[in-house]
Structures are given as structure tokens and as C-alpha cells.
Amino acid sequence: MWGFYFDELIRSLPFFLKGVWMTVAVSGLSLVAGSIIGFICGILRAGKSKILRVIIGAWVDVVRGTPFLVQVFIVFFILPSAGIELKAFPAAVIALSNLTASFICEIVASGILSVPKGQREAATSSGLSSYQQLRYIVMPQAMRAIMPPLVGQYVLLIKDSSVVSAIGVVDITRVGWLTVQRIPEGIMVFGLVGILYFCVCYPLINLSSYLEKRMTVMTVKL
Amino acid sequence: MLEGFNFRVILEYLPLYGECFLATLWLSGLSLLGAILVGIIACAMRLSQSRIISKAAGVYIESIRSTPLLAQLYFFYFGLPSLGVMLPEWVTGVIALTLNSGAYYAEIIRSGIQAIHLGQIEAGISSGLSYFQRMRYIILPQALGMTIRPMLGQAIVLVKDSSLLSLISIVELTRAGQTLTSERFMPTEGFLTTAVFYLIIYYMLKAFSNWSEKRLVFKEAY
Numbered sequence: 001m002w003g004f005y006f007d008e009l010i011r012s013l014p015f016f017l018k019g020v021w022m023t024v025a026v027s028g029l030s031l032v033a034g035s036i037i038g039f040i041c042g043i044l045r046a047g048k049s050k051i052l053r054v055i056i057g058a059w060v061d062v063v064r065g066t067p068f069l070v071q072v073f074i075v076f077f078i079l080p081s082a083g084i085e086l087k088a089f090p091a092a093v094i095a096l097s098n099l100t101a102s103f104i105c106e107i108v109a110s111g112i113l114s115v116p117k118g119q120r121e122a123a124t125s126s127g128l129s130s131y132q133q134l135r136y137i138v139m140p141q142a143m144r145a146i147m148p149p150l151v152g153q154y155v156l157l158i159k160d161s162s163v164v165s166a167i168g169v170v171d172i173t174r175v176g177w178l179t180v181q182r183i184p185e186g187i188m189v190f191g192l193v194g195i196l197y198f199c200v201c202y203p204l205i206n207l208s209s210y211l212e213k214r215m216t217v218m219t220v221k222l
Numbered sequence: 223m224l225e226g227f228n229f230r231v232i233l234e235y236l237p238l239y240g241e242c243f244l245a246t247l248w249l250s251g252l253s254l255l256g257a258i259l260v261g262i263i264a265c266a267m268r269l270s271q272s273r274i275i276s277k278a279a280g281v282y283i284e285s286i287r288s289t290p291l292l293a294q295l296y297f298f299y300f301g302l303p304s305l306g307v308m309l310p311e312w313v314t315g316v317i318a319l320t321l322n323s324g325a326y327y328a329e330i331i332r333s334g335i336q337a338i339h340l341g342q343i344e345a346g347i348s349s350g351l352s353y354f355q356r357m358r359y360i361i362l363p364q365a366l367g368m369t370i371r372p373m374l375g376q377a378i379v380l381v382k383d384s385s386l387l388s389l390i391s392i393v394e395l396t397r398a399g400q401t402l403t404s405e406r407f408m409p410t411e412g413f414l415t416t417a418v419f420y421l422i423i424y425y426m427l428k429a430f431s432n433w434s435e436k437r438l439v440f441k442e443a444y
Binding site: 061062064065066067068069070071073074077078081155158159160161162163165166172173176177180184185186187189190191193194197198201202205 | 284285287288289290291292293294296297298299300301302303304305378382383384385386388389396399400403409410413414416417420421423424425428
């Protein structure tokens with residue numbers, strides 16, 4: 001029986017590849033949007049305005065304190081009652097971008113705060129504008145602390161994207177779920193699902209630990 | 223969006239939410255205990271002298287960390303019956319959560335152990351302590367003390383991850399929101415209430431984490 005189901009599984013491989021594509025599309029879009037929003041919010045959170053700091057802090061807490069599944073449901077079911085009709089795909093991208101942005105915001109803010117204060121003061125006394133300070137003095141140094149957790153966050157993003165299958169986005173997990181109704185060998189089907197996720201995530205995990213090693217060595221050298 | 227927010231429905235469903243809140247608490251509490259235990263064992267195996275044992279633990283940790291929890295959950299949910307193992311849903315859910323968080327705890331504990339000076343372990347060996355005595359009296363107290371914050375962070379993640387159990391029809395907080403949505407078609411009331419309950423757990427754990435950082439007991443024990 002295993003052999004028969006295995007052949008069936010091989011035959012539905014194109015379906016799985018479509019799922020991989022969907023996972024990559026959802027996480028890729030959210031990665032770009034989340035990074036942009038996250039960096040802006042992170043810079044503001046480490047900035048001077050107290051009101052902005054408090055507002056962003058509260059937003060981060062709410063996003064961090066609730067499960068992603070609940071956030072997906074809120075975007076998918078509640079926004080329509082506010083008059084914003086969304087298909088599953090944009091709803092998934094919005095929810096995932098929001099989640100990623102909140103985590104990246106914290107990473108960026110703590111990276112910026114890890115830059116010694118003297119650097120900023122030196123930049124101010126050299127007459128750099130605050131944009132120039134950020135661009136040429138603070139960010140290049142902060143990136144060293146930001147990069148390793150940032151890549152780690154991208155891995156989490158790909159894994160969290162599996163949750164959007166709950167609102168019917170046909171990603172790898174959803175394909176597995178649909179296939180298992182037809183091929184009742186859960187171990188085989190979800191083994192394949194796991195392998196596909198592994199293929200997508202593993203290079204990023206390695207990149208993350210490589211960066212972590214490299215960046216720490218650089219800090220010691222300073 | 224919030225005009226016509228129906229508090230009476232929430233009051234009516236409050237007993238259900240209370241029940242589900244408790245369910246989330248004990249499901250994640252049970253998984254947390256299991257996960258810490260699995261984490262300690264997997265970590266001890268990872269750092270073992272024997273290469274085979276170390277490799278086996280490495281494979282476990284890496285494969286868990288590079289696949290999403292939802293895929294693992296479905297793997298056990300659909301996979302165990304096809305092996306002829308019939309378990310109630312909640313047992314499957316707790317197993318998946320335990321094994322998932324266990325891998326993360328193994329890594330957290332490992333980073334704690336590797337921060338301990340080698341001299342301490344050598345001193346333990348030369349005082350004639352056995353492996354278990356060294357673990358119990360020298361390594362673990364320090365490692366647990368140093369890693370209390372990341373461990374609480376992972377506990378928060380675990381509680382949030384328990385929301386995925388609703389997808390294999392276990393009754394917990396997220397399921398309560400879904401019930402309200404399907405019985406009364408009130409997703410706004412349903413999921414926002416769910417989110418509030420999760421935030422309660424989140425803020426409690428966060429407060430505990432901040433408190434524990436201030437306490438000297440939990441800082442480096444030496």
C-alpha cells in the first residue's frame with residue numbers, strides 16, 4: 001500500500017510545487033513590506049519623540065502578545081465588517097507583514113540603541129544633520145547588531161506563513177492538508193511538507209548562524 | 223468597525239471563554255513542563271561525548287527548527303493514525319507542542335551551558351562528582367539562572383502557538399472565537415475577546431520576566 005501511495009504522492013508533486021511558490025510569494029511580499037515598515041518604526045522607536053515611542057511600543061506589545069492565528073482571523077474576518085473586503089491572499093500578506101514589521105521594529109530599535117552615545121555626539125559636533133548621522137554613523141554600526149536576528153526573523157516569517165493556510169491560502173501546508181484527504185498516509189505527506197519547508201528555510205538558518213559568528217568576531221576586533 | 227460592538231454577546235459567552243482560557247492555560251502548562259524536560263534531555267544528548275547521540279539530537283533540533291509548527295501538528299495528527307496509533311486530539315496537540323518547544327529549549331539551555339566556564343566542570347570532575355551530580359548541582363542551576371529570560375520568552379511563544387491547536391479541533395481560546403463567529407456570526411466580538419485573553423497571559427509572563435531580571439537570585443549564580 002505504501003508503494004501505491006508513494007506513486008500517488010509523486011504524481012501530485014506539481015501541486016506541491018505550486019504550494020512552495022505560494023509560500024515563497026506570501027513570505028517574499030511580507031518580507032519586503034515588513035522590513036520597510038519595521039525599519040521605519042524601529043528608527044522612530046529609538047528616536048526622540050516620546051509619543052511615537054509609546055504608540056509603537058503598544059503596537060509591538062499587542063502584536064507580540066496575541067497569536068498569529070488570531071491576527072490572521074482578525075484581518076480576514078473583521079476588516080470586511082469595516083467595509084474592506086479582502087481575498088485570502090492580500091489578507092495573509094497584510095497580517096504577515098504586520099507581524100514581521102513589529103518584530104523587525106524591536107530588532108532595529110535595540111540595534112540602534114546599542115551604538116554608543118558618544119558616536120552620535122561626535123557626529124553632532126562635526127555638524128552632520130540628523131539624517132546624515134543616521135545614514136553614515138549610526139546605521140552602519142547598528143547593522144552589525146541587526147543582521148543576525150534579522151535573518152533569524154526571516155526564517156520565522158517563512159514558518160509563520162504556514163498559519164495563513166487556515167484562511168484557505170493554498171501554500172505548502174494547505175497542499176499537504178488537501179493531499180492527506182486523498183492519500184491517507186499522514187507521515188509521508190507531511191514528511192514531504194516538512195522537507196519542502198526545510199529546503200526553503202535551511203539556507204537562511206545557516207546564513208543566520210554564519211552572520212552571527214562573523215559579526216561577533218568583528219565586534220571583538222573593534 | 224466598532225460601532226455596534228455587542229458587549230452583551232460577550233457577557234453571554236463569558237463562561238465559554240473562561241473554560242477555554244483554563245484549557246489554554248493547562249494545555250500550554252503541560253506542554254511547557256514537557257518541553258523543558260525534553261529540552262534538557264536533548265541538550266544533554268547534543269553535548270554528549272558520543273558522536274552518534276550528539277548527531278541524533280542535532281537532527282531532531284534542526285528538523286524541528288526548520289519546519290513550521292503547523293506542519294508538525296498535522297504530521298502527528300494525520301500521521302499517528304496511519305501508523306495505527308489512535309490518540310485523543312489534545313494528546314496529539316500536547317505532543318506536538320512539547321516536541322516543538324523542546325527543540326527551542328534545548329538550544330536555549332545549550333547557550334546557557336556553554337556560557338559556563340569550563341573550569342567549573344573540570345572542578346566538578348576532579349571533586350569526584352558523577353555526570354548527573356555535575357549536571358544537577360553545578361551546570362543546570364547556573365544555566366537555568368542565566369537563561370531565565372529567553373526561557374520565559376519561549377513560554378510566551380508556546381502559549382501563542384497553542385492557538386494552532388484549534389485547527390485540529392481542540393477547544394481552547396481561539397476556538398472560542400471561532401465558536402462565536404460560527405454561531406452568531408460576530409467575528410469582531412469573538413476574536414477581539416480572544417486577543418484580550420491572550421494579552422492577559424502575555425502581560426503576566428512579561429511582568430514576571432521583567433521582575434525576574436531584577437532579582438539577583440536569577441542572575442549569574444556565581
